[in-house]
Amino acid sequence: xxxxxxxxxxxxxxxxxxxxxxxxxxxxxxxxxxxxxxxxxxxxxxxxxxxxxxxxxxxxxxxxxxxxxxxxxxxxxxxxxxxxxxxxxxxxxxxxxxxxxxxxxxxxxxxxxxxxxxxxxxxxxxxxxxxxxxxxxxxxxxxxxxxxxxxxxxxxxxxxxxxxxxxxxxxxxxxxxxxxxxxxxxxxxxxxxxxxxxxxxxxxxxxxxxxxxxxxxxxxxxxxxxxxxxxxxxxxxxxxxxxxxxxxxxxxxxxxxxxxxxxxxxxxxxxxxxxxxxxxxxxxxxxxxxxxxxxxxxxxxxxxxxxxxxxxxxxxxxxxxxxxxxxxxxxxxxxxxxxxxxxxxxxxxxxxxxxxxxxxxxxxxxxxxxxxxxxxxxxxxxxxxxxxxxxxxxxxxxxxxxxxxxxxxxxxxxxxxxxxxxxxxxxxxx
Amino acid sequence: xxxxxxxxxxxxxxxxxxxxxxxxxxxxxxxxxxxxxxxxxxxxxxxxxxxxxxxxxxxxxxxxxxxxxxxxxxxxxxxxxxxxxxxxxxxxxxxxxxxxxxxxxxxxxxxxxxxxxxxxxxxxxxxxxxxxxxxxxxxxxxxxxxxxxxxxxxxxxxxxxxxxxxxxxxxxxxxxxxxxxxxxxxxxxxxxxxxxxxxxxxxxxxxxxxxxxxxxxxxxxxxxxxxxxxxxxxxxxxxxxxxxxxxxxxxxxxxxxxxxxxxxxxxxxxxxxxxxxxxxxxxxxxxxxxxxxxxx
Numbered sequence: 257x258x259x260x261x262x263x264x265x266x267x268x269x270x271x272x273x274x275x276x277x278x279x280x281x282x283x284x285x286x287x288x289x290x291x292x293x294x295x296x297x298x299x300x301x302x303x304x305x306x307x308x309x310x311x312x313x314x315x316x317x318x319x320x321x322x323x324x325x326x327x328x329x330x331x332x333x334x335x336x337x338x339x340x341x342x343x344x345x346x347x348x349x350x351x352x353x354x355x356x357x358x359x360x361x362x363x364x365x366x367x368x369x370x371x372x373x374x375x376x377x378x379x380x381x382x383x384x385x386x387x388x389x390x391x392x393x394x395x396x397x398x399x400x401x402x403x404x405x406x407x408x409x410x411x412x413x414x415x416x417x418x419x420x421x422x423x424x425x426x427x428x429x430x431x432x433x434x435x436x437x438x439x440x441x442x443x444x445x446x447x448x449x450x451x452x453x454x455x456x457x458x459x460x461x462x463x464x465x466x467x468x469x470x471x472x473x474x475x476x477x478x479x480x481x482x483x484x485x486x487x488x489x490x491x492x493x494x495x496x497x498x499x500x501x502x503x504x505x506x507x508x509x510x511x512x513x514x515x516x517x518x519x520x521x522x523x524x525x526x527x528x529x530x531x532x533x534x535x536x537x538x539x540x541x542x543x544x545x546x547x548x549x550x551x552x553x554x555x556x557x558x559x560x561x562x563x564x565x566x567x568x569x570x571x572x573x574x575x576x577x578x579x580x581x582x583x584x585x586x587x588x589x590x591x592x593x594x595x596x597x598x599x600x601x602x603x604x605x606x607x608x609x610x611x612x613x614x615x616x617x618x619x620x621x622x623x624x625x626x627x628x629x630x631x632x633x634x635x636x637x638x639x640x641x642x643x644x645x646x647x648x649x650x651x652x653x654x655x656x657x658x659x660x661x662x663x664x665x666x667x668x669x670x671x672x673x674x675x676x677x678x679x680x681x682x683x684x685x686x
Numbered sequence: 687x688x689x690x691x692x693x694x695x696x697x698x699x700x701x702x703x704x705x706x707x708x709x710x711x712x713x714x715x716x717x718x719x720x721x722x723x724x725x726x727x728x729x730x731x732x733x734x735x736x737x738x739x740x741x742x743x744x745x746x747x748x749x750x751x752x753x754x755x756x757x758x759x760x761x762x763x764x765x766x767x768x769x770x771x772x773x774x775x776x777x778x779x780x781x782x783x784x785x786x787x788x789x790x791x792x793x794x795x796x797x798x799x800x801x802x803x804x805x806x807x808x809x810x811x812x813x814x815x816x817x818x819x820x821x822x823x824x825x826x827x828x829x830x831x832x833x834x835x836x837x838x839x840x841x842x843x844x845x846x847x848x849x850x851x852x853x854x855x856x857x858x859x860x861x862x863x864x865x866x867x868x869x870x871x872x873x874x875x876x877x878x879x880x881x882x883x884x885x886x887x888x889x890x891x892x893x894x895x896x897x898x899x900x901x902x903x904x905x906x907x908x909x910x911x912x913x914x915x916x917x918x919x920x921x922x923x924x925x926x927x928x929x930x931x932x933x934x935x936x937x938x939x940x941x942x943x944x945x946x947x948x949x950x951x952x953x954x955x956x957x958x959x960x961x962x963x964x965x966x967x968x969x970x971x972x973x974x975x976x977x978x979x980x981x982x
Contacts, residue, residue, distance in 0.1 A: 443928075494841070500815065660931075
């Protein structure tokens, strides 16, 4: 066969294959998260499952420490080459949406989410009525306490009121043994602010009311005073409360090693407690947040996480990302009618937020540790999601830490917190 | 001839000057321009709006923005001052020890000292955060052996910044020791021989020969130590996140929080300009001080 004929045949074969190669064009999307390597491996396994029916889409997962997540999203999410999908904390959504870094969900996805998730969770994933993310986890705060230390101190039941909380904290404190009654957290905004906010709402107060800070209320004043009382009595030691960039550190070490009697924390730290405590994890129990003098019944703070899609990604990447997320969060991707996302979350002790996922995991959610969290969910108040929320949270963190270390009085802390919050939220709203 | 020389010099300098202009001067000018604008880092430069000295008024004002900035500036100044005060004398002391030619193992000691400088900061941060652990940290265990109670190290606003300074000194002192040794080698041995013949003891030789002739080396070391210390970021980001109570919130970390996390590009740029001006003033003052001493 001559060279000319060979060339013609090769050209014809190439042309014949063009449509097929066009259909098989692959889409590469990336998923940014702050999860641990073990959890990332579960997400990668789910992505492989998805690829079985969608061979043209490949998903890569990248993890950064929680402390770097927002910075990474802001610095890399502004371009088409940034992560296609990001897992975000609901507090960050208003500003990411305002800066057009995240894309609104397509109609079909929005319709599915609105029908399958509780209205409060959908609202936290929306800005001005437009849905931006598929919610996945919901976290709520409760009182964790060490039953062995309670028994040793002769305390029969977890505290139900603030007076009982102070009394139990005093009895649990043993300075000679390096043991504190009530553990606070510092050097991590959510770790400082969320437990305070849980006590505040359990005392009938609010952080933000109608878009304006409400830290000048009598209820807030009593909450600042509770902190000062716990610190001054020595029942809470701020030097045992430090957190690091991975939201672990001395505050966790002290609780798992039996040096802290009680602490207010979210359900997601179940896996950290199990890893740190081994068999002794059975000593840990969960109870509702003690009610303050102005409160009616136990309340706590809840917040949610969601997955969003990069608004600067190409149309094809965005389409593939939403399709993958819809599958990952649907009842057909996991086991026994649960979504694959909820299976991943439950491996960490995190509560899924989709209604069908709660039903599918009801056995595990009934465990001694998690059932205490599930029971307080109905009366939980969502952490206020407003523009400037992160700065507001960091500012309140500074004030509360100053109170923890005795640098300001409860009264001054309240005044400073309200003044700073008013200025921050007013500026952010402009 | 002169014109040809100037043309030739211009052509040879052009590549370097162009690169410096694009990668050094332009970003600096851009930062200065942005410091007078209200600008979100998530929007194009075209959306920046001129606010005059508004950003500078904010960062020195009474609100939380001003309070946090001033506290971060003070933390940076304390960190820098302590680092320089500790690093320079230690580097000379180690340099004098290692420089003794007749000391066995001098080269090995020099290598060990310099090796700390080569360890990546992520490894240093991991190790030191465990060394400082209040409950299981080896430092507190060693102090316990000599009857000193556990120290809070990174867990107290009073000691956290100093603890980060110790970490910095540990990592950097080897590098500055090498600089000190380089300075010591420049001092002619004949000066010491003459001083010995004149009856000067070791202390007098150090005071009247070594220190004065090391002045230029010390100036260079001080300037580099100041610049390194002002740019501290990694240990804060990796270990303390600026806490507790903002006690380790240094300016570079704070600018990252304001400029990137909160996307307040104008405010972040104003803070960066103030940091740059502070650095220029300190370094110029240091040069002026040494020059005055020289002319005396």
